[in-house]
Amino acid sequence: MIFKQDNIIVGLEVGTSKVCAVVGEAGPDSVANIVGVGKVPSHGVRxxxxxxxxxxxxxxxxxVAEAEKSADIEIQSVxxxxxxxxxxxxxNRAVHNITSEEGEIGExxxxDVMRQARNxxxxxxxxxxxxVRQRFHVDRQEGIVSPVGMLGSRLxxxxxxxxxxxxxLQNPIRRVRELQLQVEAVVFNGRASAMSVLTREQGEQGALLIDLGGGTTEFVAVTGGNHRHSGVLPVGGDHVTNDISVGLKISNSRAEEVKLSHGRATPDSSVNGGTLTFNSELGLSDHSVKLEHLHTVxxxxxxxxxxxxxxxxxxxxxxxELHGGVYLTGGGSRVSGITELASEVFGMPAAMARNQLDSGLQExxxxxxxxxxxGLxxxxxxxxxxxxxxxPWRRFKNGLQRLVGRR
Ligand SMILES: Nc1ncnc2c1ncn2[C@@H]1O[C@H](COP(=O)(O)OP(=O)(O)O)[C@@H](O)[C@H]1O
Ligand SMILES: [Mg+2]
Known part of the structure; x- marks a missing residue:
């Protein structure tokens, strides 16, 4: 298959657990179709x-090479x-006084007000x-979506x-550019994940997106359709594995295996008394652990x-304001019982998120x-x-665009 290069978009995540490049083809109506993917374990990220x-x-x-092969294209930018x-x-809220004679707000x-908001x-x-632009306010009228053409004195x-x-921020940008690839935009992973999984309706109702990765957990809250809150915790699934390793006195690789095969985020009374027995590691005698203990950790x-x-x-x-609930994604969200736990802690419904693009590679x-x-x-x-x-972004050349060295 041959794709018009101009419509090709590649999202690159240099994660703690994996590095992945997803290739999309932009169609009409700004919709993308996923046409290729490359994923390898990550070794240089903490x-x-x-x-x-x-x-x-x-x-x-x-x-990137794997993604090129999978989509049958040459990747030039990400x-x-x-x-x-x-x-x-x-x-942040920025203010701008309207100076035109009739007081009509123009582009x-x-x-100007956006420039100030960035300043x-x-x-x-x-x-x-x-x-990210949220809502405008004209004089005392709140929540205006598009103020152009309105009359007012204060925008x-x-x-x-x-x-x-x-x-x-420059570290990953430089690594990509070293490979002769152009960085077209830099996006916070949490925002990208929220874009991928939250529907417009969920965003309007108010939703919290949590992306549980290997070494980080990103989260973004969207309320009234607007991106309202962002955060990153330097903690993720790897810390869960580490706790299992310490708590159950088993190696890290075995802890990861046990987490994937028998892990749970909430205690499960049906396993009471159940144990897992391992062959000896490092010449030690056979070792058994209680499932209950694993789940508690x-x-x-x-x-x-x-x-x-x-x-x-x-x-x-x-x-x-989160009437739409909590949505979980990232590899760390695969653990059973996680939605129950999230629901308990946040006091609202929680669900596994689904990537909201309906065309392209199901895998x-x-x-x-x-x-x-x-989401990228x-x-x-x-x-x-x-x-x-x-x-129009040309007009908002900011420091980050200088960093990525765009024309
Ligand atoms: N079935 C599972 N149960 C629990 N954790 C899982 C499962 N599958 C993957 N993980 C965890 O997901 C994490 C990797 O998630 P990922 O989103 O790929 O991370 P990153 O984006 O940080 O590279 C690892 O900590 C891994 O152990
Ligand atoms: Mg991630």
Whole structure:
């Protein structure tokens, strides 16, 4: 199959557990069809950030090569997902006075207020990743979607700003560019996953997306259809494995195996008294562990992760606005009993999220590990002209675009 290169969008996630490249073909109506995928285990990443450049580069090269083969195309550019404990989000409101004689709001006023919204004072070493437009307000009228053509003297806009440390953001960008690949956009993984799995309706009702990865957990709250809150915890499925290893006195690789085969996020009374017996490791005698113990250890860590997210959301009062519930994705969400646990901690319904693209390779769409990369493809399809430097984003050249070295 031959695809028109211009419509090809590649989402790249350099995760702690895996590096994956998902290839999409943008069709009419900004919809993307998934046409290829490459995924390899990750060796150079800890807690979502590159700690071994050479290994990370090798893994990116391998994932991209596999994706090229799978989609039968040559990949020249990617949209890159980023994460890490340095990434933060906050909401900002900017104000702009309308100076036109008749007081009619024009495109220029909207641009001006958006420019101001981005013009926030961050620590010098930080860079904005996203300044997501929420609602406008004209004079005292709140919640305006499109103010152009309205009359008013004062235009305000709410934005959700996601930012991170420049040098740490630059690490994965540089690895990709070393491979002669262009980075077309940098997107926070949590935002990408939310784009992949949350429906418009869920976003309107208010929903919390949690992406449980290997070394990080990203979360994004969407309320009233707007991205309202972002966070990253430097904790994920690997910590669950580590706790099992310590708690059950077994090796890390065996702990991972046990987690995948017998793990549970909530205690299960039907296993009471059940045990698992292992052949000896390192010449020690046979070893058996209680399933109940395994589940208790996993429950403690996963409950802590959810509690930390809850605590992060509480001051902003967002929990009360989440009428659509909690949606879980990422490899770490595969553990049984996880939705019950989330529902208990957040006090609202919780469900496994589903990637909301309905066309393309089912082996990609059906897997929670791919949510970020699929979301990147969706982000690219919805913003194709901007990503390819042909849309209004040209006017908002910010530091991050300088980092990725776009024309
Ligand atoms: N069936 C399962 N039960 C529990 N954890 C799982 C299961 N399958 C995968 N995981 C965990 O998911 C994590 C990897 O998820 P992934 O989303 O690929 O991470 P990342 O995006 O950080 O690379 C690992 O910690 C792995 O142990
Ligand atoms: Mg991930």
């Amino acid at each position: 807690k979502g950030e590159i700690v071994d450049s050479a290994k990370a580069e090798e893994d990116i090269r391998a994932a 949209l890159l997902g980023v994460t890490g404990n340095h990434i933060r989000g906050f909401n 220029d006023d909207v641009e 926030i004072s961050l620590p010098a070493e930080n860079e904005i990743i996203h300044a 305000e806009v709410d934005v959700h700003v996601v930012h991170g440390q420049r040098n740490r 996993m429950h403690a860590r996963l409950e802590e992760i959810f509690q930390l997210i809850r605590t992060d959301l509480e001051p902003a009062g967002i929990l009360r 990609v769409l059906g897997q929670p590990e791919y949510s970020s990369a699929i 493809v969706k982000y690219g399809a919805q913003n194709l002209d901007n990503v390819r430097g042909r849309g």
